[in-house]
Amino acid sequence: MTPFRETNRITSPYGWRTYTNAAGKTIREHHNGIDVVPTRYPGESVTDDAWDFREVTGGRVIEVSTGWNSGRGTLIKVQTAPGVIEFYQHCAAVYVKVGQQVPQG
Secondary structure, eight states, X not given: OOSBSSEEEEEEOSEEEEEEOTTSOEEEEEEOSXXXXXXXXXXXXXXXXXXXXXXXXXXXXXXXXXXXXXXXXXXXXXXXXXXXXXXXOSOSOOOOOTTOEEOOO
């Protein structure tokens, strides 16, 4: 299962990455996650509801935080197993609360 109903595209994989920041400085850092966005076929636009994501594994919401969050924006953390936490970042809206069990899908 993928986070979005439509076709998904990885925009930043797990591992080392190099990029140039807004100040023109080259940054090399380890990215500890996988960034995924909804896509369609070339030339097709993505509708607003394509950004509605679904819980990949199912688990318990352990944190909901709004604001800047070090560039992560509004985020939701879901514990899916002991020691395993999924992060959903840059959320436009939040429909869950801490302690809530969320099913897969």
